[in-house]
Amino acid sequence: MIRKIDPDNRRVLKFPAVRPCESISPVILLNSLITLSNEITTFRTNFFPSQKKFSREVIRQMGILQIFFEEIRDHQSYFTKSLILCLSELHFALQKMQFLLQDCTREGSRLYILMKSQFVANQFRVLIGSVGIALDILQFNSLEICSEVKELVELLSQQAQKSKLEVGLTDQCAMERVILILNQFENEFEPEKGLIKRVLDYLGIHSWGDCNNEVKFLEEEMIKVEEEEREIPLISSLLGLMSYCRGVIFDTLDEQIINQSEAKLAGEMLNCLNPEDFRCPISLELMMDPVTISTGQTYDRASIEKWLNSGHLLCPKTGEKLESTELVPNSALKKIIQQFCSDNGISILKSARKSKELSRTVVSPSPASRVSMRFLAQFFAGRLHYGTDEQKNKAAYEIRLLTKSNIFNRSILIEVGNVAPLLDLLTSTHPNTQENAIAALLKLSKHSKGQKSIIQEGGLMLIISVLRRGMKVESRQIAAATIFYLSAVEKYRRLIGSTREAIPGLVDLIKDGTMCGKKNAIAAIFGLLLYHKNHERALEAGIIPTLVDLVTSIERSDLLADSLAILACLAEKIDGCIAILQTSTLPLIINFLKSSISKAGKEYCVSILSSLCTNGGPEVIAALAKEQAIMPSLYGLVTEGSAHASKKARMLINMLHKFNESSSSNLAAASKVHKERFVHAM
Known part of the structure; x- marks a missing residue:
């Protein structure tokens, strides 16, 4: 009867309650109400950072209603229409009550719920009133329950209808302090730490981990906001404030939370260019x-x-x-x-929404969040230059978090000069500090200004050094991803390719890295191959035998397709074709084409075979012509593949047909000569 909805996947302060269907059994309805009221009363043990007065009143009322429902279950022998209607309305109201209490105690929602106090108060008032209205339709004299419970419920009904709950004085004062802080940010004035701490203490935000939960919640809400454009500036401002608090107010990272998210952050694979x-x-x-x-x-x-x-x-x-x-x-x-x-x-x-959502990360929607981010970026720059080792590590980690998906944050952090001190941290003897620094630089390298700053500050050799000799395997794979983003700029492709250890380092990572490291290295090499002279350098580094070993041993379709993409790129030049043929890769490519690998993988196989036939000569075509089993795959790509793959498949089919026709003609000519010689001999 009760719908179980994950509160973390529900938009906060949205209550998707449903009314019970008319055919529902009264017994089932009543049992569902008992369960609901019991779950609501358990909230008394939860911490309510704000809305304490409302929540206490609701929980008190639910305790009375739970007794009322249990009395009906145990003593009521007949369910009148008015009783069923009352229970149905109460069920609808109690669902919303439960959602509202979940939001008021939701992890990370403390600041947001405080700033929505007026809306929350209205919701409590409406729901308590709806309980009173539902109870008002009952004829208490007809109920077969004890008189004490009747009196309690009647009193509850009267109180609920007269309820005039208002925002509490302490909540109002806390809201005003937050508004003052945001106004100070908006006017480009950095608030006093004491004022900020008073708000945090009121909300029970006492550690870096608590503050991080607030940031994560607000980031998720920023994504979920759709039609409610008016909500965006508020959420953006609060997100800026809590990001500032996490970076400036709390000096010590929460190691438990860091350890929980470490693997996720370190395992990040390549996702986008500029x-x-x-x-x-x-x-x-x-x-x-x-x-x-x-x-x-x-x-x-x-x-x-x-x-x-x-x-x-x-x-x-x-x-x-x-x-x-x-x-x-x-x-x-x-x-x-x-x-x-x-x-x-x-x-x-x-x-219709995608450009708006993208633009929110390009330019922050609120003036307060823009200014708070600038203050925070300047704070980190100071810590990276002059802080202790622990402070430098924390600053690098904070930058790593702030730049994960926000383009505006990247831009501000680059502008105030965080790139150079992060590059200095790449030589740190502390493995975690080195990892956090290279991860922060990875995020900044997604921005064109970041790419320019890294190169101008002489960071390329430092990044390549981490790629080759990073203290953690995670640092090495992140360095490979950074090289990929730098290779998005043509002149940097040339520079990276001409640096002696770059491409060999990527090839080595393909050999001995994790799956994430292999994927990042493959993507980086693919980016570098867009500059033609890097083809020769990749071949010299042994990229082809390395990829052949990889594709014969992996099962992941995305990694296989990426590897075939590089082989297809190298096969377009004669040197690449020769190197591929020398490794006896042709049978392997043919088998991949005939197998059930991904559509993208098949398309790369056709591209490789087409180039090998064009550059490798008749011997390759002859070897391919013997494999008649590939023809269904080729015809399939002609009709269902991309335009490029279809074109390559048609070209390959024509080559094979011409070769077969030529072979047949030569065979017929040879037979005719042999016959003439036989007749002449007679």
Whole structure:
């Protein structure tokens, strides 16, 4: 009867209660009410940071109602229509009561609930009133329960209807202090720590862990806010305040919480390039279906199709004449955009909201949060320069958290000069400090300003040093991811590739790293291969035998597809083809094409085989022609693959048909010569 809803997945202060159906058995309804009232009374043991007066009143009333429900169950022999109607209305109200009490005691919601005190008070008043109205329809004289319980419930009904609960004086004072603090931030004045601590003490926020819970809750709420645009500035301001408190007010990290989240943070894989690169040059909206045209530029399919259908035959961005109007899906970029949306809570199904949600991380929605973030960034810069080892580690960890998915935070932290001292920490002899520093730099390298600052500050060699000799395997794999983001800039690709230890270090990580490390290293190498001279350096580092060993031993489809993508890229050049053929990889690629690997993996296999046939000559085509079992896969990609894969598959099919026709003609000619010689001999 009672719907079990995870409070962490429910939008706070939203109460999805449902009315009992008319056909529900009165006994089931009554038992459900007893369970509900019992669960509500257990909240008396919970800590209520605010709304204490309301919660005590509700819990007291639920205790009386629980006795009332149990009396009906034990003594009432007949359920009148008015009694069933009363119980149904009470069930609906008690569900909402339970949701409201869950929110008032929800982990991390203390500051938000305080600032919504007026709304919460109204909800308590309405729900208590609805209990009184539901009880008012009862004819108490007809109930077969003891007189003492009747009197209690009648009194409860009268009190509930007269209830005039208002925001408590102490809650009101605490709210006013928070508003004063936010106003000071908005006016670019840093509040006194004593004033902030008074608010934190009132709410029972006594440690870094408590404050971190508040930040996590507000971040989640920021993602969940949809149509309620008016809520965004408030949540943003509170998030800025609590982030500031976590960084400035609390000096000591909560080691237990750090240990719980360490593996998750260290296991982060690559997810996106510069988010501004995800916008279509025509619509300036996030690309949901990126396609590439003949000039090499990428657009969202809907935008470029509209452009072409209007009769334009020039590239909108470069002005070049289009050699073809074919649109080639950019599946790699599409996967990156989808991962970015997932990481940042952006719904890729609701395109009308996606740009708004992206922009919230680009520019903070509230002036108070912008200023508090700037004060916080300056505080970290000072700690990184002049703090103790422990303070430097904490500052690096805080930056790592703040820049996880917020572009605005990255920008501010870079502007005030946090990159240089973070680079200095890469030489730290403390493994955790080194890891936190390289992880913070990874997040900052997703921003174009961060990439520029890292290179200008001479950080490339330090990052490569961590890649090769990092004290923790997590630090090495994060360094590989950082190199990937730096390789998004063409001139940095050249610089990284020309640095002696960079590509060999990535190849070594593919050999002996974790799955996360292998994936990051593969992605970084793929980014570096966009510069043609890095092909030779990758071949010299032994990338092909390393990848061949990897694809023969792994089961993860994403890692297999990524490895095949690099082989496809290398196979486009003759040196790469020779190296691939020397490792006897051809049978392996053929088997992958015939097997049930992912669609992307099959498409990369076709691309590799097409390049090997083009660059490897007749011997490769002859070897491939013997494998008739690959033809169904090739025809399948012609009809169901991407435009690029379909084109490669058709090309490969034509090569094989021509080879077979040529072989048949040569065989027929040889047979004719042999016959003529036989006749002549006769």
